[in-house]
Amino acid sequence: IYIHDEYQKTADWLMSQTKHRPQVAIICGSGLGMLADTLKCQDSFAYSDIPGFPQSTVQGHAGRLVFGELKGKTCVCMQGRFHMYEGHSLCKVVRVFKLLGVDTLIVTNAAGSLADGLQPGDIMVIKDHVNFPGMGGLNPLTGPNDDKFGPRFPAMSGCYDKGLRCVAMEVAKQLGVANIMQEGVYAMVGGPNFESIAEARLLHRLGVDAVGMSTAPEVVVATHCGLRVFGLSLITNKVVKSYEDSESVNHDGVLEVGRLRSHTVQQLVTELISRMEINNNTTTDNVA
Ligand SMILES: O=P(O)(O)O[C@H]1O[C@H](CO)[C@@H](O)[C@H]1O
Numbered sequence: 001i002y003i004h005d006e007y008q009k010t011a012d013w014l015m016s017q018t019k020h021r022p023q024v025a026i027i028c029g030s031g032l033g034m035l036a037d038t039l040k041c042q043d044s045f046a047y048s049d050i051p052g053f054p055q056s057t058v059q060g061h062a063g064r065l066v067f068g069e070l071k072g073k074t075c076v077c078m079q080g081r082f083h084m085y086e087g088h089s090l091c092k093v094v095r096v097f098k099l100l101g102v103d104t105l106i107v108t109n110a111a112g113s114l115a116d117g118l119q120p121g122d123i124m125v126i127k128d129h130v131n132f133p134g135m136g137g138l139n140p141l142t143g144p145n146d147d148k149f150g151p152r153f154p155a156m157s158g159c160y161d162k163g164l165r166c167v168a169m170e171v172a173k174q175l176g177v178a179n180i181m182q183e184g185v186y187a188m189v190g191g192p193n194f195e196s197i198a199e200a201r202l203l204h205r206l207g208v209d210a211v212g213m214s215t216a217p218e219v220v221v222a223t224h225c226g227l228r229v230f231g232l233s234l235i236t237n238k239v240v241k242s243y244e245d246s247e248s249v250n251h252d253g254v255l256e257v258g259r260l261r262s263h264t265v266q267q268l269v270t271e272l273i274s275r276m277e278i279n280n281n282t283t284t285d286n287v288a
């Protein structure tokens with residue numbers, strides 16, 4: 001989907017099918033689809049049934065949009081995301097959430113760590129990102145700007161909300177998992193191959209803490225249309241940086257760490273949603 005009316009059609013269809021009017025949208029990373037399971041009073045839709053929605057093709061991404069209640073907030077959860085390497089035009093479905101009245105987007109992903117202090121199983125709260133495809137021109141905002149959503153030249157400083165990052169660290173302390181959680185910088189690469197050793201070394205030298213193949217386009221689109229964003233990476237593997245190292249990463253291993261940490265990630269996101277203040281702008285004022 002490309003133009004405002006098409007996003008609106010998708011939003012209208014969803015609003016005709018469910019009574020839920022979400023305030024929070026959650027995008028589930030690889031192996032993190034269980035985040036949707038905690039929602040109460042669920043209405044769920046296969047992507048293939050939603051007019052204008054692309055399809056998910058990656059294992060560990062179910063391809064369902066789930067609406068429901070969590071800790072007094074109404075949520076919509078993407079159980080399955082769209083990656084650039086699947087051949088999708090860069091993902092702008094976040095705009096549908098804006099039109100549904102969403103205030104805050106929570107993005108999660110599985111990522112490999114470059115930072116020495118980040119181990120598999122750790123959780124990295126995303127402080128900032130490097131959007132490599134975006135910097136090279138593969139940006140979801142390429143093309144005529146739709147002023148109904150946001151400005152031609154949106155700022156990206158501060159795109160990961162500081163207040164929510166602070167709350168998340170407090171929640172981690174309360175849950176007794178502060179020892180496995182820290183902030184860091186996520187870099188998006190195009191994928192679908194994992195990094196060569198020279199690429200891994202380059203990313204490390206650049207100060208990147210974790211690398212994956214998603215998230216940045218979603219956050220750019222969300223920030224453009226005025227959504228507040230919180231992001232976390234579940235570290236599923238260390239990116240191999242040494243020619244002496246015989247280990248190598250694979251997608252099954254990525255999904256396995258997702259399963260092992262599913263409960264903790266679920267608790268963190270649930271408690272964060274419980275504590276977050278929503279700007280109760282249920283109308284879509286910013287979207288004329
Ligand atoms: O970013 P998510 O969707 O969590 O998935 C990550 O895991 C997959 C590789 O195992 C890639 O798609 C990478 O981006």
Ligand SMILES: Nc1nc2[nH]cnc2c(=O)[nH]1
Pocket residue numbers: 110111112113189191193194195211212213236237238239249254
């Ligand atoms: N690019 C990239 N994506 C990932 N997703 C999960 N682990 C990794 C990784 O090591 N590299």
